[in-house]
Structure formats: structure tokens, C-alpha cells
Amino acid sequence: MRYSLLAGGKRVRPMLCIAACELVGGDPLTAMPAACAVEMIHTMSLMHDDLPCMDNDDFRRGKPTNHIVYGEDVAVLAGDALLSFSFEHIATATEGVSSDRILRAIGELAKCIGSEGLVAGQVVDICSEGADVGLDHLEFIHLHKTAALLEGSVVLGAIMGGGSDEEIEKLRKFARSIGLLFQVVDDILDVTKSSEELGKTAGKDLVADKTTYPKLLGIEKSREFAEKLNKEAQEQLLEFDQLKAAPLIALANYIAYREN
Known part of the structure; x- marks a missing residue:
């Protein structure tokens, strides 16, 4: 669990969670357990995504993937343990937030990573x-596989910060757009950068014959x-x-213009 969780990475999801909390007037410390939880879940999704039965990747965050180091059995179990601990951490470590809001946050997180969220995207992707996949089909995959957890990160921060329903929905729309943006940029980087630059295997979508935005639109249209x-x-x-709002604007620009 520690090997993959503490291996580095951009930490975009926890930063989005904390920034959303601050935006609606909350104390960032109240969102810290939720921020840690979404990073645990993101790491779990990478560990499972890298398994031989999924994307079969040997390289993540510049290091050998979890199953290469510990074996497939332990990698599956470590991912399961991170998923379980993420919910435990929100429930037991969150302070200064009403039980109603904590319960709402847990329900939101469960939905965005389950059969209506991340898992749905993964299944359709596989x-x-x-x-022969069209744009609408590709958008469904990425709104669920990638955008759902980014959306959950932002919404959890807004819930923990005491945001109104109107504020939460505006932030939900913001997160959905940057979630799709994240994947479009990922697809572009996969065909324009080296493995060393990315910290993971480059060109794997091409090898797996996956439909990507550059494949459907071309590089320039994908950038547009x-x-x-x-x-x-x-x-x-x-x-x-x-x-x-400046931190969220900066994070959106970071996602749009990142190089890895």
C-alpha cells in the first residue's frame, strides 16, 4: 500500500479537494481526510489498471508497478485495502464537519467510483x-473512468467546506470539464512524449488498439x-x-498544459 501510495504522482485530486473546500469558505483541514481518501482510491485504480488482466503495464510513476514488485495477488489485495481504508479515513478522521455532510460525502464518493462511475468507465473501455468507437462512446468512457473521480474530489471538498447546493453543482460542472480535459491531454501525451518523460509506458494505447482523441480527431483538433x-x-x-478561485484556475491550467 505504501509503495504505490507514496511513490509520487501529481496529487491533483487531493489538491482539487482542498482548493474546492477553501473556495466555498471552508477550513482546508476539514477536507484533508477526504483529500487523502481520493488519492488512495486513485492509487488503487492505477494498481488494478496496471495488472496483466487489465492494461498489463510494468512502469508507473517512474517505478516498477506494484504487481511487478509484490506479485499480482498482493497488488490486488493492496488495492482493495486502500479502497477500504479511504472510506474508513473519511469516517473516522474528519473533524469539524456535521455527520450529515460526512455521510453525503461518503455516498458521493461511493457512487463516483462504483458501477455508475469509475468501474462503468473501465468496463466499457475494456x-x-x-x-469501432465514436466520439460519444469515447466520451462516456472518460467521463466515467477519469472524470468521475476528479468530480468526486472537487464535490467532496465543497461538501466538507460547507458549500451550498448551488455552489456544489457549479463545481461539479467545473470538475466534469477538467476531468474530460485530463483524459484528452493524457491521450495527446501518450503519442507525443517518451516513457521517460511520462514516467509510464508511452504509446500503450496505440499498441492495445484503443480509441483515443488523437486517433479520432487528430492531434491539432484534440488540442483545440x-x-x-x-x-x-x-x-x-x-x-x-x-x-x-485562483488555485482551481491554476489547477485547470496545469491539467491543460502539463507535460507528463
Whole structure:
């Protein structure tokens, strides 16, 4: 569990969680357990995604993948343990937040990673390998596989920070756009960067015959789509205090213009 969780990574999801909490006027410490939880879940999803039965990858965050070091059996169990601990941590370590809000946050997180969220995206992604997939189909995959947990990260922060229903929904739309943006940029990087630059195996989507945004749209149109998603995301923040919104704007730009 420690090997993969503490291996590095961008920590985008916990930062989004904390920034959303601050945006709605909350104390960032109240969102810290939720921020840690979403990183645990993200790490679990990578550990399982890298398994031979899934993407079969040997390299993650610049290090050998969990199953290469500890074996497939332990990698599966370590991922399961991180998933369980994420919910325990929110339930037991969150302070200064009403039980109603903690319960709402746990329900939100469970939904965004389950059969209506991350798992749904993963299943459709697996079933679509080698198939003729259109843009709507590809968007379904990535709104669930990638965007759902990013959405959950932002929404959890807003819930923990005491945000109103209206504020939470604006942030949900923001997160959905940057979630799709994250994947579009990932697809572009997969075909334009080396494994050393990415910290993971480059070109694996091409080898697996997966449909990606560059494959459907080409590189330039994919970059234009990324710009559009970034603009749409930031429009959701216009009615908030712009000083408090600055971290979320910076994170959206980071996702849009990152190099790995």
C-alpha cells in the first residue's frame, strides 16, 4: 500500500479537494481526510489498471508497478485495502464537519467510483478495445473512468467546506470539464512524449488498439478540444471570489498544459 501510495504522482485530486473546500469558505483541514481518501482510491485504480488482466503495464510513476514488485495477488489485495481504508479515513478522521455532510460525502464518493462511475468507465473501455468507437462512446468512457473521480474530489471538498447546493453543482460542472480535459491531454501525451518523460509506458494505447482523441480527431483538433474544455471549466468559477478561485484556475491550467 505504501509503495504505490507514496511513490509520487501529481496529487491533483487531493489538491482539487482542498482548493474546492477553501473556495466555498471552508477550513482546508476539514477536507484533508477526504483529500487523502481520493488519492488512495486513485492509487488503487492505477494498481488494478496496471495488472496483466487489465492494461498489463510494468512502469508507473517512474517505478516498477506494484504487481511487478509484490506479485499480482498482493497488488490486488493492496488495492482493495486502500479502497477500504479511504472510506474508513473519511469516517473516522474528519473533524469539524456535521455527520450529515460526512455521510453525503461518503455516498458521493461511493457512487463516483462504483458501477455508475469509475468501474462503468473501465468496463466499457475494456469491452471497446479493437472496436469501432465514436466520439460519444469515447466520451462516456472518460467521463466515467477519469472524470468521475476528479468530480468526486472537487464535490467532496465543497461538501466538507460547507458549500451550498448551488455552489456544489457549479463545481461539479467545473470538475466534469477538467476531468474530460485530463483524459484528452493524457491521450495527446501518450503519442507525443517518451516513457521517460511520462514516467509510464508511452504509446500503450496505440499498441492495445484503443480509441483515443488523437486517433479520432487528430492531434491539432484534440488540442483545440482541450482548450474548449478548459474554457468551459473556468466559466463555472466566474461567480466565485476570484482570489479564492485562483488555485482551481491554476489547477485547470496545469491539467491543460502539463507535460507528463
